[in-house]
Amino acid sequence: MTEPTLRIIIGTAGSGKSTVAQHLAREHAAAYLDKDAMSARFVEAALAAAGYDPGDRESNEFYLEHILPLEYDSLLDVAGANLRLGRPVVIDAPFSPYLSDPDFITAARNRFQLPPVDVEVIRVRVSPTTLQQRLRERGLERDRWKLAHWHEYWTKHGGQECTWTGVRLTEFDNDTLADHRPMP
Numbered sequence: 468m469t470e471p472t473l474r475i476i477i478g479t480a481g482s483g484k485s486t487v488a489q490h491l492a493r494e495h496a497a498a499y500l501d502k503d504a505m506s507a508r509f510v511e512a513a514l515a516a517a518g519y520d521p522g523d524r525e526s527n528e529f530y531l532e533h534i535l536p537l538e539y540d541s542l543l544d545v546a547g548a549n550l551r552l553g554r555p556v557v558i559d560a561p562f563s564p565y566l567s568d569p570d571f572i573t574a575a576r577n578r579f580q581l582p583p584v585d586v587e588v589i590r591v592r593v594s595p596t597t598l599q600q601r602l603r604e605r606g607l608e609r610d611r612w613k614l615a616h617w618h619e620y621w622t623k624h625g626g627q628e629c630t631w632t633g634v635r636l637t638e639f640d641n642d643t644l645a646d647h648r649p650m651p
Contacts, residue, residue, distance in 0.1 A: 471555045472497075473546060473584045477562050477629060478591035480610060481601040483641040487591050488559035495557070498549040502560035505545070506538045507609075522608035525620060535564065540579075547579040562629075569630045586634040593642045595621050 472495070476488040485501065492499035511521035513534055524530050539560070546556045565571045572586055593601070599617065602610040613620040629636055 470583055470585060471550050471553055473550060473555070473581070473586045474557045475562065475586065475588045475634075476557065476559050476591060477566070477588060478641075479561060479563075479593070479598060479625060480613065481598050481605065482591045482593045483601075484561070484591040485559050487589060487639060487641065488557050491589075492557040495555050497555035497557045498546075500542055500546055500549075500556060500558045500560075502538055502542050502558075505542060510534055510538065523612050524609060525612045526616070531564070539565070543575050543579045543581075547581050550582050550584055551580070563623075563627060566627050566629045566631070569632045572631045572633055587637060588629055588631060588634045589637045589639055590629055591639050591641045593640075595625055597642050598625070 474488075474491055474495075474497070476484045476491070478484040488501070489499060491497065510524070510530070514521045514523070514527065514530060517529055519527055519529060524535070539562070542558060542560060546558055549556045562571075568574075575581065595617075598621075599614065602614055
């Protein structure tokens with residue numbers, strides 16, 4: 468049996484990473500793990516139960532310190548389970564808080580007992596103008612803070628680089644809304 472591949476699709480909210488991730492999951496018959504689909508309902512309920520705005524993730528220290536790490540732990544745990552079964556995995560999540568840690572993937576391999584796998588990270592990029600337009604058009608509650616604090620959001624997340632070691636990094640420019648270029 469050949470070793471399964473873990474593809475991690477990263478990028479800002481609204482960059483098109485879900486479209487790219489779903490395409491790759493279909494193309495490679497991979498398990499598709501979307502962070503928001505796996506945890507959004509729990510996150511919103513936990514924030515509301517703790518007395519916070521369920522749509523505010525970016526500026527909420529409670530979310531950033533207590534809930535966000537659990538989202539990523541759960542995602543990587545489920546990915547590990549699928550990889551140990553020999554199934555390729557595509558993860559759809561921004562990973563923003565962890566991109567500046569070069570050892571993040573190495574630590575995740577150990578922590579979640581990932582089998583030997585090829586890890587490809589695909590960074591989906593868009594311009595700030597395109598991103599703002601997409602976030603406005605999709606009209607999600609969780610994007611409200613991003614749009615209201617656009618400069619702060621873009622400064623922190625727009626140009627963030629992935630410093631992970633031990634991965635193949637591919638850049639994908641997804642700036643055109645009606646883009647018909649081949650996916651990575």
